[in-house]
Amino acid sequence: MAGIARTCLQSILKIVNSTLGLVGIAMVIYGLWMGRVWQRDMQDSSFDDFDSSAPWFIYTFLSIGVTLCLITCLGHISADCSNGFFLSCYLEIIFVLLLLETLIAADILLNSDWEKDLPEDPTGRLHDFREFVESNFDFFKWIGMFIIISQGFSMLLAMALGALGPNNESNYEIDEEHPPARLPLINHHLQQPPYVVGEPRFAGKSDAWNTNK
Numbered sequence: 001m002a003g004i005a006r007t008c009l010q011s012i013l014k015i016v017n018s019t020l021g022l023v024g025i026a027m028v029i030y031g032l033w034m035g036r037v038w039q040r041d042m043q044d045s046s047f048d049d050f051d052s053s054a055p056w057f058i059y060t061f062l063s064i065g066v067t068l069c070l071i072t073c074l075g076h077i078s079a080d081c082s083n084g085f086f087l088s089c090y091l092e093i094i095f096v097l098l099l100l101e102t103l104i105a106a107d108i109l110l111n112s113d114w115e116k117d118l119p120e121d122p123t124g125r126l127h128d129f130r131e132f133v134e135s136n137f138d139f140f141k142w143i144g145m146f147i148i149i150s151q152g153f154s155m156l157l158a159m160a161l162g163a164l165g166p167n168n169e170s171n172y173e174i175d176e177e178h179p180p181a182r183l184p185l186i187n188h189h190l191q192q193p194p195y196v197v198g199e200p201r202f203a204g205k206s207d208a209w210n211t212n213k
Helices: 002-044 056-081 084-110 125-135 137-164 169-177 205-212
Strands: none
Touching (some): 002 056, 056 137
């Protein structure tokens, strides 16, 4: 029964954890597209109009996407092996991620001038992305809520999987199918070979003394 529950929890955790991977892949693809557009605009513009500052928004977007993909890989490894160390690391990372998301959302909602706290974006993609989010606010609101719920559900599944412990049933089944060979401590029925090829063996003095006795 515990094995069936563990298998179900592992499968559900992998499915729920895949949402982070999908978001990370989407952010990486969008970040690569923004970088490509920025390079094209840089080549088309003249040297005087070109701003030499680094496109920090594109790099940050790509870094967040890659980080989410790595967290997804860690979640799949943790769900597959059900190891306490990997599960605890996954739980801590998800908790820190939820805390950062909460702080960023609170700063955006409470601070109307939050854009002024950020460095200037030479690509202008931050402004375009903000306008895109504001024009599709209801869609992104549901996406954000779905991501937060999936992260919380992933934490609950990871804690339940950690409570069940690692999967040792496969080792037990192998031991039952192939029991270790048991040898007797003392073998009372030693069979002597019918003949021995080699030099004849002469009895020593101690053997002769015991025979005469």
